[in-house]
Every structure is written in C-alpha cells, then in structure tokens.
Ligand SMILES: Nc1ncnc2c1ncn2[C@@H]1O[C@H](COP(=O)(O)OP(=O)(O)OP(=O)(O)O)[C@@H](O)[C@H]1O
C-alpha cells in the first residue's frame with residue numbers, strides 16, 4: 108500500500124462487467140467512500156486475511172487519508188485505464204453484517220432497470236453522511252507484553268492505548284500523537300493486537316431525556332392516593348414513560364415524581380432519545396378487532412404464505428384493509444421479523460400511524476424524506492438493532508435496510524406518489540418493492556380500492572383463483588428484472604363490502620350545463636346547495652373536493668387584460684391568500700417563484716384585478732357568502748405547509764370545530780372520519796381532461812376514493828359530483844362503484860394503443876438554459892431514434908416540447924419510446940445518445956413514466 112495521486116490509484120468504476128455478490132476471501136472490491144466533497148465508487152484490493160462481505164463497513168486509504176467506506180460489490184477485473192499495481196489494499200473491516208448482501212444486489216438491480224449509475228441509487232438509498240458521521244476508534248485487545256514482538260511505531264501505539272483505562276482512542280488522536288502511525292496500526296491489526304470500530308460522531312451525540320421507570324410494585328402504604336395513581340399509569344405503559352409524558356398523563360409535577368423516587372418506587376434516569384418520531388407509548392392500547400368473514404379469509408391466506416408472494420388486497424373504501432394489515436403484522440412480529448408499510452403521503456400518516464401505534468406502541472417508527480438528517484440517521488441506527496419493528500413511511504422508506512424483513516405493505520398502491528419523477532433513479536416503488544420481496548423471500552401486499560391497471564393485470568393473470576376478469580387475458584411478460592412468477596405466488600384477496608355491511612354511498616352526477624340554463628351562475632349547483640343545507644341542519648359534517656392543477660388560478664387586470672406571469676417559466680402565477688389578514692401572494696407552481704400581488708397593474712396602472720379559477724381559498728370565500736353560518740376549514744398545500752398542521756386541522760375537524768373540510772387531492776387519501784356524511788366534488792372536468800393516457804384511470808381512482816370518504820360511520824352518506832360532461836363513461840363507473848366495468852372499458856383501449864400495462868414506455872427528457880441548443884440536440888437524437896426504430900422494434904413519439912416548455916428558465920423537450928415487453932425490442936444505447944448532448948443539454952431517462960408535464 109502506498110500513497111500517490113488520488114486520480115491515479117482509484118477510479119469511478121461505472122460500469123464494469125462481471126461482478127459478483129456475496130462473501131469473498133480476496134480479490135477486487137468496489138467501495139463507496141465517503142469524505143467531504145467526494146462520494147463515489149473506488150476499486151480496492153482485498154488482502155487475503157480479510158473475510159469480506161458485501162455491505163461491510165470498511166476503512167480505506169484515499170489520497171493520504173483513511174476514510175470510511177462500504178463494500179458495494181466484488182469485481183473480477185479492472186477498467187482498462189487502471190493498472191493492478193495502482194490498486195490499494197483496504198485497510199480494515201470495521202463493522203460486518205450491518206447490511207445484508209442482497210440489499211446491494213437489489214440496489215444494483217434498480218440501477219440496471221432505471222439506467223442509472225449505481226452511485227446515484229446509493230445516494231437515494233442511504234441517509235446523507237452515514238459514514239461521515241461515524242468515527243473510527245482503535246482499542247487494544249491484547250496484553251501489554253505483546254509489545255516486544257512488534258515494531259517501534261506499533262509499540263508506541265500500544266503504549267498509548269494501554270495508558271488509558273478504557274484502552275481506546277480515536278484514530279485521529281492516535282495519528283496526531285504518533286507520526287507515521289498508520290504503518291504501526293497495520294501491523295497491530297494484522298497480528299490482532301488491536302481492533303478498530305466505528306463510533307457515531309460528535310455531531311450526532313445521542314439526545315438524552317428523562318425517563319421514569321417503575322422499580323417496585325405493590326400497593327404500598329407509604330404512598331398517597333395521588334402517588335399510587337401515578338404508579339398505576341406507569342404500570343399501564345409497561346412500567347416506563349418519558350417524564351414529560353408522565354407529567355402530562357398524570358397531571359402531576361416533577362416534585363411529586365421526585366418524592367415517589369425517594370421512596371424507591373420509581374427511578375428517574377437519563378435515556379437516549381432517538382431523534383426518530385418513535386415515542387414511548389402515550390397511545391391507549393387498542394385490541395385487535397373481530398374480523399368480518401372477508402377480512403378473516405384474506406388474513407388466513409396472508410398467514411399461510413411462506414416466502415415470496417404478491418398479494419392484491421382489493422377492498423372497497425371502508426372495507427377494513429387497515430385491520431387486515433394490523434393483524435397480519437402482529438404475526439410477523441411474533442416471528443421476530445420486521446415490517447415495512449409504505450403510504451402515499453405524509454399528510455395521511457398522522458391518522459394511520461396513530462392506529463398503528465395504538466396497536467403496536469413504540470415498535471412503530473416513522474421514516475420519510477422530510478425528517479432532518481439527524482432523525483434519519485437515528486432511525487437507521489435503530490434499524491440495525493434487529494429488534495422486530497414496523498417502519499411506516501413514504502416512498503423513500505422502501506430503502507430502509509431492515510435486517511430481518513418479513514412483510515412489505517403498500518397501502519393505496521395505485522397512488523401516483525409512489526413513482527419518483529426526478530432525480531434518477533425514476534423508480535416505481537411498487538416494482539422495486541416487488542424485487543425486494545423476491546430477494547427477501549417475503550410477501551408483498553398491495554392494498555387499494557382502485558388498484559392500478561398494472562397490478563390488476565399482473566395479479567389476475569398469475570393468480571391461482573383469478574377474479575372474474577371481464578376481458579380475455581393477454582399474456583403480459585414479466586419485466587426484465589423480475590423472475591417469472593412461481594405457481595401460487597400471486598393472490599387476489601377481495602373485500603367486496605364495507606365493514607358492518609354499511610352501504611357504499613349513492614353518487615349523484617349534476618349537469619352544470621343544465622344549471623347554467625336554469626340561470627344558476629354560482630359554482631354550487633342547486634342539489635349541492637340543498638345537500639349542504641341539509642347537512643348543516645342535521646349537524647353532520649362534509650368534505651368538499653376541488654381538483655386543482657398548479658396554474659388553475661390566475662390574476663388578470665380588468666382594464667387591459669394583463670396576466671401576471673412567472674419570470675422564469677411559461678405559466679401564469681397562481682393566486683394565494685395564506686390567511687384573511689396576510690398579504691396575497693402570487694406563486695409559480697413550477698419553480699416556486701413567489702412575489703406579492705402588485706397593488707396596481709404593471710402595464711396600465713389600473714387598481715382593479717379579476718381573479719380567475721377556483722382554488723380552495725376562492726371556494727371558501729364563496730361558501731362564506733352563500734352560507735354565512737357554515738364553518739369551513741381549508742385542507743390544502745397552503746394550510747398544511749408547517750409541521751404538524753395536517754394533524755391540527757384534522758383534529759379540529761374531528762372535534763366538530765367546522766362543518767366542512769374544503770381541500771384538494773390530499774383529502775382523497777385514506778381519511779377515515781366516521782362522522783362525514785356528504786362529499787361534494789366541485790368540478791370533475793379538470794380531471795377528465797388531463798392530457799395523458801392515464802386520465803381515465805386517474806379520474807376513476809380519485810373520484811372513487813373521494814366518494815369513499817363518506818358514510819363510514821353509522822349514518823349513511825351521499826356524494827354529489829358536478830360536471831359539464833355528465834355522459835363521460837368513467838363517471839358512470841364511479842356512480843356504480845364499479846371497478847370491473849371501468850377495467851372492462853379501459854383495458855381494451857390500452858391494448859389497442861400498446862400503452863401500459865401491455866406496452867412499455869421510456870420518456871427521454873431534455874432540458875437546457877439554451878433554447879436553440881436543446882432543440883438542435885433533440886432534433887438530432889430524434890432522427891437517430893426514428894431511423895433505428897424499425898430494426899429496434901420500438902415506436903418513437905416526438906420530439907416535442909414539454910407541455911410547459913420553459914420552467915425555471917430551462918427549455919424542455921421530450922421524446923417517448925414505446926415498445927412491447929415481449930423481448931423483441933432492442934433499445935438504443937443510452938450512452939451513445941447522451942454523448943450527442945453537449946454539456947449545456949441535460950438528458951434524463953424516465954423508465955415507466957407517469958408524469959408527462
Ligand atoms: N372487523 C372490524 N370490525 C369493526 N370495525 C372495523 C373492522 N375492520 C375495520 N373496522 C373499522 O372500519 C373503518 C374502515 O376501515 P379502514 O379505514 O381500514 O378501511 P379501508 O379499507 O382502509 O378504507 P379506505 O380504502 O377507504 O382507506 C375503520 O374505522 C376501522 O376501524
């Protein structure tokens with residue numbers, strides 16, 4: 108091992124053919140090194156004395172330093188540009204077995220499928236600074252007499268270590284004290300006189316907090332009634348609570364606690380409080396519910412699964428899918444395994460996590476990308492503990508490196524937020540979860556009232572007892588990365604009715620053209636007005652849903668027609684009124700540019716503006732005018748932008764502080780509010796007219812989900828959908844809650860045009876600050892692709908400018924490739940295409956795209 112120029116000895120090693128995973132005694136290994144400014148894969152030699160496993164934490168030499176790294180994969184040859192003599196040895200294996208080798212195999216699979224360099228997948232998967240936060244320490248493990256057999260520098264190190272009672276120092280300190288310490292350390296490590304280990308860094312000192320622990324039991328006579336009550340509360344929480352929570356629950360003071368402690372019944376100790384959202388049990392324990400027969404049938408199948416299986420839990424809204432998850436999880440935990448639960452949006456999770464916590468207490472842990480780095484890091488450390496646990500999170504939680512995964516659940520699996528549009532890898536959580544379940548040999552449960560067509564087709568064509576499929580099956584070859592389904596690995600589990608046989612709410616379609624003919628110019632139809640009045644008279648609650656696209660509201664000058672536009676993008680600015688007193692803002696939904704609403708028109712100085720569109724704010728204003736006594740709460744991105752605001756608004760609503768919850772998309776997802784009896788949809792038209800091939804599917808899913816929010820309690824619900832397109836076939840399926848009818852109409856259309864789930868799509872996105880450069884590039888690449896497409900058996904759509912061409916001053920173009928997944932297509936070499944992009948044009952590859960804006 109020697110030091111020389113960094114660029115000579117190591118190389119970013121993408122891509123090398125012929126790599127292997129698993130354990131290997133010696134050879135070449137690619138290591139993810141982590142030091143400020145660099146995060147890349149470098150190749151190292153593994154000396155014979157190491158039994159290296161993929162995923163091991165290493166220390167490796169890098170440009171004169173020793174840094175942390177993770178062994179990513181074994182390679183059997185070097186890139187041509189690198190000579191074997193230039194390769195350095197790894198220095199040490201610091202921690203072994205934290206990651207399972209198949210975790211890295213899975214990341215490699217993702218990199219391959221999404222045409223993304225492995226390093227970019229790793230960046231998405233690992234919390235930032237995982238290694239930088241960890242410091243290397245050295246500890247003496249042998250008797251001091253061993254000194255006589257080693258060289259001078261090694262002797263000095265041993266002496267230093269033995270001079271301290273704990274016999275350990277940080278590697279950094281040792282290097283400061285002893286010049287050339289590295290050579291000595293190598294010798295000591297080789298002769299196993301010292302060991303090196305990782306310790307979390309200074310910046311990540313564990314947070315300590317006071318916890319109260321029950322130490323003695325019995326109704327002792329020396330306690331007052333008040334003190335006994337507090338002991339009782341502790342008992343109900345398994346004898347341990349954070350002091351702050353006990354003070355709250357017991358309505359008591361720390362002085363009282365100190366008195367009980369003095370009498371020896373409790374101990375107040377400093378405990379590490381992990382910066383995860385895991386809390387010690389302030390939730391009332393809730394027992395498992397008695398299952399309905401459909402739920403019991405579904406659970407029985409899930410329980411019987413051994414090894415990999417893909418399960419579709421197709422339950423209508425309010426059918427009790429969550430209860431099935433909870434009871435399935437209980438059995439997995441009993442087998443000492445952990446569970447991953449993925450949900451679409453974090454706005455959903457307060458209610459859902461509450462339900463999980465009241466069943467499983469502090470074994471539930473919330474993980475999502477909005478956590479701070481410290482919180483993410485802590486959650487990771489705790490996963491490595493191996494205690495069986497439940498991680499609930501949004502799509503990035505699929506990367507949680509749980510060592511003993513027993514089940515993965517995707518709730519609301521149809522939801523578009525499970526797809527990452529950017530940055531690369533543009534993964535579909537549903538698919539990568541499927542691969543992970545295969546590698547882990549555990550079941551994957553996909554739950555929805557409105558399954559995605561992809562899931563429906565895959566399950567129904569492979570399930571041993573397929574549901575009545577209304578269209579003749581067409582073989583759908585598995586995606587390149589998945590293994591062919593083994594018999595009985597796919598299961599369709601229906602929950603066709605709501606719990607307690609509650610009916611699904613009747614859905615009424617209101618023709619807004621007719622309203623106009625009858626001289627009703629309001630945004631509320633007469634049936635909706637009546638329903639709102641009735642709801643208020645009966646002291647019931649309702650939900651009003653507004654489908655809002657980013658630029659649906661805008662401001663225009665009444666005198667000259669001037670429209671405020673974003674300086675960076677080709678869109679008008681949307682109007683926001685954060686609160687009644689706050690200043691009105693204009694915001695761009697593409698680049699987030701924000702400016703105050705000007706008091707006068709910048710063109711003609713007129714003070715009069717007209718406000719177009721119907722955002723939640725405007726609807727609430729209208730409601731206040733028409734129904735002065737109706738109390739409304741807004742539930743949209745303006746009102747839920749601060750931490751905890753979702754929970755605050757929902758709690759206020761549940762406590763009856765408002766009659767109507769007015770909001771956007773986030774209302775449609777999984778809310779379970781039994782007191783809601785009315786759901787209104789202000790205009791279905793925005794949904795119906797979305798301009799991509801999924802418009803019908805999205806409309807059906809959104810409207811069915813929002814309709815499903817009512818009538819979940821003892822009182823029956825009703826749904827009113829306003830539209831200018833009452834004859835639209837999707838609306839007919841929504842009215843009858845008829846998923847099968849929707850599928851029967853939609854699948855043949857997709858097949859006819861070779862759209863997913865039958866065909867496959869790859870979207871190439873190009874962007875540049877230079878409008879001419881990007882246009883020239885896409886034209887050239889488009890020509891190449893079109894020429895190659897016949898021999899390659901794929902179809903080229905475009906090049907075309909993106910719907911909004913300029914965003915954040917970047918000009919955007921797209922080319923779409925469409926092909927059949929039957930193996931006949933031979934796709935272009937992406938690197939050749941990329942080489943056609945000058946350095947001012949960026950090209951990204953979106954595999955299985957969902958967002959075409
Ligand atoms: N077996 C049962 N007995 C009594 N109540 C139940 C049972 N199962 C579920 N519930 C209750 O029924 C309600 C609806 O259940 P849940 O929210 O799980 O439905 P869901 O299928 O997830 O609906 P959605 O798809 O609309 O979110 C909940 O309040 C739940 O507590």
Ligand SMILES: [Zn+2]
Pocket residue numbers: 664665666667668669708709710711712713
């Ligand atoms: Zn004007």
Ligand SMILES: [Zn+2]
Pocket residue numbers: 673674675676695696697698699700914915
């Ligand atoms: Zn903008």
